[in-house]
Amino acid sequence: MSATVTLAQLYPEELGVAGDRGNIMAIRERLARAGASVSVVEHRVGGTLPSDADLVLIGNGPLSAIRNIYDDLQTIAPELRALAGNGVPIFAYGSGAELLGHDVTLLDGAVIAGLDVLPFRTTRVTERKVGYVIVDTPLGQVVGFEDNASLWQLDSDAAAFGTLVAGGGNGDGTHEGVVLGSSIATQVGGPVLPLNPLLTDALIRSIASRRDFDYAPGTAHADLDRYATRAREVISANAKHVFSRI
Amino acid sequence: MSSLSGLKYFVPVVLGKAVRALAKIRGGGSAFPGYVTTKLAPRFLEDVTGQFRHGIVYVLGSNGKSTTTHMLTEVLRGHGLKVFTNPSGANLPQGIASSILAESSVFGRLDADIGVLEVDEAFALEFAATVPPSTVLVLNTQVDQLYRFYETERVADMMLDTAQQAKLHIVTNREDPYLSKIAKRYKAGDATTAPDITYFGASDEVIAKAPHGLFNATDYRDADLAPEPHAALAELVSTDRTGASITVRGEVVDVVLPAKGLHYGIDAAAAIATAAIILGDDFEGSSAAKAFAAMKPAYGRGELLAITNRQGGEEQVEFVMFKNAASLQLNLDALPEPPEQVLFAIDEGTPDISWIYDIDFTGLDHIDVITGAKAWQIALRLEHDGMKIGAVEPDLRKAIDLMKAMPKPNTGMKTWIVNYEIMMLARKQIGFLELENQR
Numbered sequence A: 001m002s003a004t005v006t007l008a009q010l011y012p013e014e015l016g017v018a019g020d021r022g023n024i025m026a027i028r029e030r031l032a033r034a035g036a037s038v039s040v041v042e043h044r045v046g047g048t049l050p051s052d053a054d055l056v057l058i059g060n061g062p063l064s065a066i067r068n069i070y071d072d073l074q075t076i077a078p079e080l081r082a083l084a085g086n087g088v089p090i091f092a093y094g095s096g097a098e099l100l101g102h103d104v105t106l107l108d109g110a111v112i113a114g115l116d117v118l119p120f121r122t123t124r125v126t127e128r129k130v131g132y133v134i135v136d137t138p139l140g141q142v143v144g145f146e147d148n149a150s151l152w153q154l155d156s157d158a159a160a161f162g163t164l165v166a167g168g169g170n171g172d173g174t175h176e177g178v179v180l181g182s183s184i185a186t187q188v189g190g191p192v193l194p195l196n197p198l199l200t201d202a203l204i205r206s207i208a209s210r211r212d213f214d215y216a217p218g219t220a221h222a223d224l225d226r227y228a229t230r231a232r233e234v235i236s237a238n239a240k241h242v243f244s245r246i
Numbered sequence B: 001m002s003s004l005s006g007l008k009y010f011v012p013v014v015l016g017k018a019v020r021a022l023a024k025i026r027g028g029g030s031a032f033p034g035y036v037t038t039k040l041a042p043r044f045l046e047d048v049t050g051q052f053r054h055g056i057v058y059v060l061g062s063n064g065k066s067t068t069t070h071m072l073t074e075v076l077r078g079h080g081l082k083v084f085t086n087p088s089g090a091n092l093p094q095g096i097a098s099s100i101l102a103e104s105s106v107f108g109r110l111d112a113d114i115g116v117l118e119v120d121e122a123f124a125l126e127f128a129a130t131v132p133p134s135t136v137l138v139l140n141t142q143v144d145q146l147y148r149f150y151e152t153e154r155v156a157d158m159m160l161d162t163a164q165q166a167k168l169h170i171v172t173n174r175e176d177p178y179l180s181k182i183a184k185r186y187k188a189g190d191a192t193t194a195p196d197i198t199y200f201g202a203s204d205e206v207i208a209k210a211p212h213g214l215f216n217a218t219d220y221r222d223a224d225l226a227p228e229p230h231a232a233l234a235e236l237v238s239t240d241r242t243g244a245s246i247t248v249r250g251e252v253v254d255v256v257l258p259a260k261g262l263h264y265g266i267d268a269a270a271a272i273a274t275a276a277i278i279l280g281d282d283f284e285g286s287s288a289a290k291a292f293a294a295m296k297p298a299y300g301r302g303e304l305l306a307i308t309n310r311q312g313g314e315e316q317v318e319f320v321m322f323k324n325a326a327s328l329q330l331n332l333d334a335l336p337e338p339p340e341q342v343l344f345a346i347d348e349g350t351p352d353i354s355w356i357y358d359i360d361f362t363g364l365d366h367i368d369v370i371t372g373a374k375a376w377q378i379a380l381r382l383e384h385d386g387m388k389i390g391a392v393e394p395d396l397r398k399a400i401d402l403m404k405a406m407p408k409p410n411t412g413m414k415t416w417i418v419n420y421e422i423m424m425l426a427r428k429q430i431g432f433l434e435l436e437n438q439r
C-alpha cells in the first residue's frame, strides 16, 4: 500500500487538552504500520483547512479556549461543510464536537451557535460525569474515560454512537455520542482511539474505501492490539469505580 | 494575651487533643480533631495564628506547593524564625486545623513567629475567612485536575481571589499568563496600597533552554495571551544538575535543589522572593543558601532510598514523583541522560491519564517495568512511540521484585518514575515507613 493519507487536526492547542493528540497518534501509527504514509496538518487560527483532508479531527478544550478559536471556526465552516459533503469523516470529541452541533447552552443561559454539521445540541449542566465509560456500538464495545458536564440531545432522526454499559454518556441514561454517515462525535476520552483499535480501524477503513486502497492490520499491529486489549480489560473491571469529585 | 482569653480555649483544645490521641491510637483520620475544636471554639484558629509576628503565608498553585512550602519554611528558619507549617499534603482546612491544634498549648498558644501553610486552591478562599493570610504566594496555573476543576480559568480565579485576601503581600509568578496580570484587578491597574505585589520569575535564557517551556496555562480570556512583563524580585538565572542561581536585589544566591528540574529552580525563586519581601532588610542571601544546602529532599522529590537487590547488593532507588503532565514532562526534561534502570507507574490515584499522549518521552530510551492499575494503558501509549518495554506487571509488589532481581546498575541507582499514590505504596514496600510530619 502506498497511499498518502492527510489528517487535519483542528486547533491542537486550544482543543487538545484531553490527550487529543493520542487520537491522531493512533490513526497515524496504525496506518504507518500498514505501510501508508501519513501527513498530519494542524489547523490553527488564521490557517487554511486542507481541501484534500481524508479525516478531520477536533478535540476537547475549556470554554475559555473556545473564545479564541470561535471566529476562525466560523470562517472555515464552508470548507468544513464541503469536506463533510464529500464524505470525508469527522472524528469529534468533547467541546469541539459540541461546536459542530446545533448549539451549546451554557450554565448562565447564554447560547453558543454551532456549525450545524452534526445532528445534536448541547446543554452544559453543573453535575459532572467523571470516570470510566463503556459503550456497546455496532462496531463492538468501546471503552474510555469521560469527563464532562454536558447533556447531548440528539435530533429525533439521529443515531447515537452506542448504548451505555457503564458511565454517563449523553446524560439520558442510555446513549452515548452521535453518528452521521462515517462521522462520529463522542464524549468517550482516554483518548478513545488508541484504546479501541476496532474504532480506529473503522475510521481508517472509511478513509480507505473513499480513497480506494486496502487496509488490514497485521503482525506489526500485534503489540498495539495486545496492550489495548489488556488496558480495556482493566478499564472494564474498574469501570464501577466512581471518581469522587471534591 | 491575657490568661482569661487563653482559658476560653482550655476545654475545646483539651477535647480536640483527646480526640486526636484517640484517632491516632485507632490509626484513623487526622481531620476530625480540628473539626471538634473549631466547632467548640470557632475563633480559635484565627486567634492562635493571629499571634504570629509575621502572620500566615498561604502557598497556592497547581504544582510545587509542598516543595515550595518546605523551601520557604527552611529559608525562614535559616533566618532564625520559629516557623509553624502543615504536614505536606494535609492541605485541606480540617487537616490544617488539626495540625494547628496539635501544636497549640491548652491555652490556645502556639510558639511561632510565622505560619507557612500549603493550602488546596479549591478551599483557600473559604479558609481565608477563618485563618486570614498576611501573605499569599501563588506559584502557577497549569492545566491540571480537569476532572476536578474543568476550567483552568476557574482555578486561576480561585487563586487570584485568595491572593487578594492577603493583608500585606502578594507574591506571584511573572511567567504565568493569568497570575502575572493580578495588578489589573486593582483600580488604575496597580495595587498602590496594601497588599503590595512582588514577582518571581526565570530569565529569558533559562526559559529559552526549556525544551517544553514552563507549562503555565494560556490566558485565553485576555487579548494578550502571554504573561505581562514585570521586574522580578527573585529571578532564576541558571540551573545545573544539582542547583540553581537566583538573583535577588542584585545579589546572586546559589542554591542546592532537592531534585533536578527547572520547576524546582522556579519554586526556589518563589521561596526566596517570599522570604525577601517578608523579612525586608533582614533577608540574607547567604542564610538562604545555607538553608537550601541543609534541606532534606521532600518525600519523593529527588529522595534516594537504600534497597537490597535479589543478589544481596546494596543499591539506591531514586524516586521521581509526578502529579500531572507538567510535572512529569519537567522531570523527564531534567534527566541528564536516559536512566539505566527504570520503573514507571501510575495507578487509579490519577484518574484521567489521557495527557500521557501529550508527553514527550524522548528523555527515556527504554523502560524496564511498567506497573500500577494503569500499566497497560501506559504500555499502549509508549508502544505508539516504539519504546522498548521490559515487562508490564500491574501488581506493584511483583513489579518491585522484578526491579530487585535486576543486577546492580553501573550508577548504583534505579529510577522509579511514579505518581504520588504509588510513591507512598512503594516506599512502604521497600521498608520506609510513612512519617507523620515530614517537615
Ligand SMILES: [Zn+2]
Binding pocket: A241, A242, A243, A244
Ligand atoms: Zn476513587
